Amino acid sequence: MHTDTASYNAALEPGDREVCDLLAQDIRRHLPEAENKIWHGHPVWFLDGNPVVGYSKLKHCVRLLFWSGQSFEEDGLAKEGSFQAAEARFTAADQIDTAALARWLAKARDIQWDYKNLVRRKGRLERLK
Numbered sequence: 001m002h003t004d005t006a007s008y009n010a011a012l013e014p015g016d017r018e019v020c021d022l023l024a025q026d027i028r029r030h031l032p033e034a035e036n037k038i039w040h041g042h043p044v045w046f047l048d049g050n051p052v053v054g055y056s057k058l059k060h061c062v063r064l065l066f067w068s069g070q071s072f073e074e075d076g077l078a079k080e081g082s083f084q085a086a087e088a089r090f091t092a093a094d095q096i097d098t099a100a101l102a103r104w105l106a107k108a109r110d111i112q113w114d115y116k117n118l119v120r121r122k123g124r125l126e127r128l129k
Contacts, residue, residue: 002036005043018093030105050116052108061089072107
């Protein structure tokens with residue numbers, strides 16, 4: 001885990017820290033080639049410079065976000081925003097279905113929309129994979 005991500009998690013309340021530590025551990029296990037850094041204030045993992053998954057502490061939960069998640073066609077992920085993102089929200093680590101998370105992470109590698117070039121394309125999102 002990147003030291004900034006470890007610091008992000010360490011600053012959380014114990015229950016939220018447990019959720020984020022589990023998410024970070026599983027993301028690292030299933031996407032070992034992904035680059036991890038703090039981006040816009042929260043931990044995000046990138047494949048070839050393209051954001052694929054991240055999490056953030058919201059007021060009442062931890063939100064796990066997949067930038068291309070609407071294309072996964074998976075139960076447990078809800079539409080987020082006007083592009084292709086989808087999310088899952090957790091208030092405790094025991095709510096995380098690690099088998100579903102492993103499927104979602106595999107799809108994050110295999111199904112990607114090009115967020116890296118979104119600004120250059122003036123808001124037009126194109127599918128990479």
